[in-house]
Amino acid sequence: MRDSEFKIIDHTCLEYEVFSRGAEIEKNYSPDFSLKSKNNYIFIEHETDPNRKTIIADIFKAAYFLQNEKEGIVIIVLKPKSSLTSYVKHVAKYCIWLQMKTNLKDVFFIDESKYYSNQVVLEIHSEKFIEHAISVNSSL
Numbered sequence: 001m002r003d004s005e006f007k008i009i010d011h012t013c014l015e016y017e018v019f020s021r022g023a024e025i026e027k028n029y030s031p032d033f034s035l036k037s038k039n040n041y042i043f044i045e046h047e048t049d050p051n052r053k054t055i056i057a058d059i060f061k062a063a064y065f066l067q068n069e070k071e072g073i074v075i076i077v078l079k080p081k082s083s084l085t086s087y088v089k090h091v092a093k094y095c096i097w098l099q100m101k102t103n104l105k106d107v108f109f110i111d112e113s114k115y116y117s118n119q120v121v122l123e124i125h126s127e128k129f130i131e132h133a134i135s136v137n138s139s140l
Helices: 052-065 084-101 127-132
Strands: 017-020 033-037 040-047 071-078 104-111
Touching: 040 052, 052 071, 052 084, 052 104, 084 104, 104 127
Parallel strands: 040 071, 071 104
Antiparallel strands: 017 033, 033 040
């Protein structure tokens, strides 16, 4: 799936509303998709050619945004080149450090084929999402 297609599908989470579809929400930060509920945010990044440096940048930009009264999570939807666990292991130490300095609560990795299949998108935090996504916090 191309990024342009990813940004127009309906990503959902109970009690959250669409906040942005690829638009700049703060200077130099344009998440692929975001949801909002009061001061809680879900940032969803789509990586078609996953690069660990790009993923780290996705996480850092979200964490920088999630300061003061704002808190939230990041979801990385990708076509993995290796196991999802290898991505989690790579970012874990950065996430721990960021969680001490910002209001980033967790980062999840999920295979695109599990997140979006047959025109159906998993609802975030649903049973199926939790079954297929890997939480960085849970892996520590």
